[in-house]
Amino acid sequence: MSSGAPNGAARTGFATAVARVGARWVRILAASARMQILVIRSHPAVPITAVVQPVVFYVVMAGQHGGADSPAQRASRLIAILLTSLWGATLWAVGGILRREIAEGTLARNLTSLTDPRLVVIGKCLGSSLLVLTTLVGTSLVLALVTGARVPLDAVPWMLLGAVLVALSGTALGFALCSLFVLTRHAVHVTAALTYPVFILGGLLIPTSLIPGQLSWLSRLISLYWADQFLGRVAGGGAVPLTALSMLVLLITLYYVTGHVLFRRVVDRARRKGTIDLG
Amino acid sequence: MGEHARRHLEAIRTGYLIYLADNPLKVQLTTTLPRLLLQGIFYTMLGRLVGGQSGAHFAFIGAIAFAACTDTVIGVCDVPMTDQWSGTYYRLQTGALPPGAVYLCRSLPYLTSGFLYSLLVLLVDGPVLGFAGSLGSLTAVLPLYLLTATTSTMFGLALAALAVGGSRDVLYGNLGSYFVLAASAIVSPLASKLRWLAVLGEVLPLGHGLKAIRAATAGSPWLVQLALEVLVGLGWLAVALLVVQARDRAARGRRVSVGRLHS
Numbered sequence: 373m374s375s376g377a378p379n380g381a382a383r384t385g386f387a388t389a390v391a392r393v394g395a396r397w398v399r400i401l402a403a404s405a406r407m408q409i410l411v412i413r414s415h416p417a418v419p420i421t422a423v424v425q426p427v428v429f430y431v432v433m434a435g436q437h438g439g440a441d442s443p444a445q446r447a448s449r450l451i452a453i454l455l456t457s458l459w460g461a462t463l464w465a466v467g468g469i470l471r472r473e474i475a476e477g478t479l480a481r482n483l484t485s486l487t488d489p490r491l492v493v494i495g496k497c498l499g500s501s502l503l504v505l506t507t508l509v510g511t512s513l514v515l516a517l518v519t520g521a522r523v524p525l526d527a528v529p530w531m532l533l534g535a536v537l538v539a540l541s542g543t544a545l546g547f548a549l550c551s552l553f554v555l556t557r558h559a560v561h562v563t564a565a566l567t568y569p570v571f572i573l574g575g576l577l578i579p580t581s582l583i584p585g586q587l588s589w590l591s592r593l594i595s596l597y598w599a600d601q602f603l604g605r606v607a608g609g610g611a612v613p614l615t616a617l618s619m620l621v622l623l624i625t626l627y628y629v630t631g632h633v634l635f636r637r638v639v640d641r642a643r644r645k646g647t648i649d650l651g
Numbered sequence: 652m653g654e655h656a657r658r659h660l661e662a663i664r665t666g667y668l669i670y671l672a673d674n675p676l677k678v679q680l681t682t683t684l685p686r687l688l689l690q691g692i693f694y695t696m697l698g699r700l701v702g703g704q705s706g707a708h709f710a711f712i713g714a715i716a717f718a719a720c721t722d723t724v725i726g727v728c729d730v731p732m733t734d735q736w737s738g739t740y741y742r743l744q745t746g747a748l749p750p751g752a753v754y755l756c757r758s759l760p761y762l763t764s765g766f767l768y769s770l771l772v773l774l775v776d777g778p779v780l781g782f783a784g785s786l787g788s789l790t791a792v793l794p795l796y797l798l799t800a801t802t803s804t805m806f807g808l809a810l811a812a813l814a815v816g817g818s819r820d821v822l823y824g825n826l827g828s829y830f831v832l833a834a835s836a837i838v839s840p841l842a843s844k845l846r847w848l849a850v851l852g853e854v855l856p857l858g859h860g861l862k863a864i865r866a867a868t869a870g871s872p873w874l875v876q877l878a879l880e881v882l883v884g885l886g887w888l889a890v891a892l893l894v895v896q897a898r899d900r901a902a903r904g905r906r907v908s909v910g911r912l913h914s
Contacts (some may be wrong), residue, residue, distance in 0.1 A: 568689035
C-alpha cells in the first residue's frame with residue numbers, strides 16, 4: 373500500500389512530461405507547417421498542379437463513356453484525377469523543401485538547433501501537403517458540382533479519413549523525396565522525370581488492367597493506388613475496403629522510415645563533405 | 652558572309668551554349684528523354700481509355716507533337732528570362748541586333764530539341780505502343796511536326812515575352828502548355844459539352860497542325876489546316892515581337908532594365 377502513492381506520482385509525472393513533449397512537438401510541427409504554407413502559397417507549382425492540371429485531365433477524359441456515365445463513376449474518376457494531380461503536386465511542392473532550405477541557407481541552422489531537424493522538415497512537408505490537398509479538394513468539389521458527380525452522405529466520414537491519410541501519405545512521400553532531391557544539382561529535371569512513372573503505374577487514371585502483367589505489381593507499392601482503391605470504393609457506396617486501408621497505413625509508415633534513413637544519410641554525407649549550405 | 656548574317660549566327664551559337672549550360676546532355680539523356688517517352692505512353696494510354704484503339708492512335712499522333720512543347724512552350728521561356736536573371740538586358744539594348752531578333756535566334760535550340768523529342772517519341776514509343784505499322788505514314792508527315800514545333804515555339808516566345816519583368820515564366824509556360832493540351836485536341840477530340848474550348852484551340856498552336864497531320868495520314872485534304880497553322884504561328888510571332896518591342900521601349904523610357912519594369 374505504501375509504495376502505491378509514489379508509483380502513481382511517478383506515473384503522473386511521466387504522463388505530464390510526455391504530454392509536455394507532445395505539445396512541444398505539435399507546436400513545432402504547426403509552426404513549420406504554417407511557415408511552409410506562407411512560403412509556397414504564391415509558388416506557381418500550386419495553382420498549376422492543384423488547379424490547372426486536374427481541370428485539364430478532366431477535359432481530356434470528358435469523352436470517356438461518351439459522357440453517359442453514372443454520378444458514382446464520375447466521382448470515381450474525379451478521385452483518380454485528384455490523386456494523380458496530388459502526385460505531381462507532392463513532387464513539386466513537397467519534394468523541394470530541403471533544396472530550398474539549402475538555397476536559403478537555413479539548413480545549417482536547422483541542423484544545429486535544439487529542435488530535432490526532422491520535426492521541422494516533416495512539419496514543412498505537412499504544410500505543403502495540406503495546402504496542395506486543400507486546393508485539390510476545392511478544385512475537385514467545383515468539378516463535382518459542374519459534372520454532377522455525387523458521393524453517398526454516409527461515405528463522407530470515410531472520405532474524410534481517406535483525405536487525412538492521403539495528406540499523411542503526401543507528407544511521408546515528400547519527406548523521403550526531399551532528401552533524394554538534394555543529391556543532384558538538376559533536381560528540377562529529376563522531379564519532372566519522376567512524374568510519369570507514377571501516372572502510368574499508379575493504377576489511378578490508367579487502370580492496372582492496361583499495364584503489362586510484369587509491371588502491374590509495382591502499383592501495389594504506391595500509396596496513392598491504395599488511396600484510390602479505398603476512396604473509390606467508399607465513394608461508390610461499397611463496403612469499407614480494409615485491405616486498402618491497411619496497405620495505405622503500412623506504406624505511409626514505410627515511406628516515413630525510408631525518409632528517416634535517407635535524411636540521416638544525406639545529412640551525414642553533407643557534414644562529411646562540408647556541403648551543408650552548398651547542396 | 653555579310654556582317655548582319657554573322658551577327659545572327661553568333662546569336663544562334665550563344666543560344667546553343669546557353670541551352671547546353673541549362674540542359675546538359677547527360678541530364679537530358681537520363682531525365683528529360685525518359686520522361687518524354689513516358690509522357691507519350693501516358694497520353695496514348697489515356698487516349699486508349701477514352702476512345703479504344705482508334706482513340707489510342709489519335710492520342711499517339713497528338714502525343715508526338717505535344718512532346719515538343721516541353722522545350723518549345725515551357726523551356727523557351729528561359730530565353731528572355733536569362734537576361735533578366737543575369738542582369739544583362741542592357742547589353743542587348745546596346746547591341747547591333749534588336750532584342751526580338753536575338754530572342755528568335757536563341758529560340759532555335761529549343762525548336763530543334765522540341766522537334767527531336769517528337770521524333771524520339773515517334774520512333775521509340777511507336778513500336779512499344781503497337782504502332783510500328785504507322786511509322787511509315789507518320790515519318791512522311793515529319794515536316795508537319797516540324798511546323799507544329801515551330802508554331803509552338805512562337806507561342807512559347809510570346810508567353811515568355813509577357814512573363815519578362817516578373818517571375819511568372821514558370822506559370823505562363825506551364826499554363827500555355829496545359830491550354831494546348833486541353834484545347835488543341837491532343838489526346839482526344841473535345842467532348843460535345845466542351846466544344847466552346849475549340850474556339851480557344853483555333854488560335855493555339857498544334858490544333859490545326861494536328862488536324863493537317865491526321866488528315867494527311869488518312870489521305871484527306873490537309874493544305875487548308877496547314878495554312879491555318881502557319882497563320883497561328885505568324886500571329887504568335889507578331890505578338891512576341893510586339894511585346895518585346897513595347898517592353899524595350901517602356902524600359903528605355905523609364906531608364907530601367909526590362910527586369911525592373913514592375914518594381
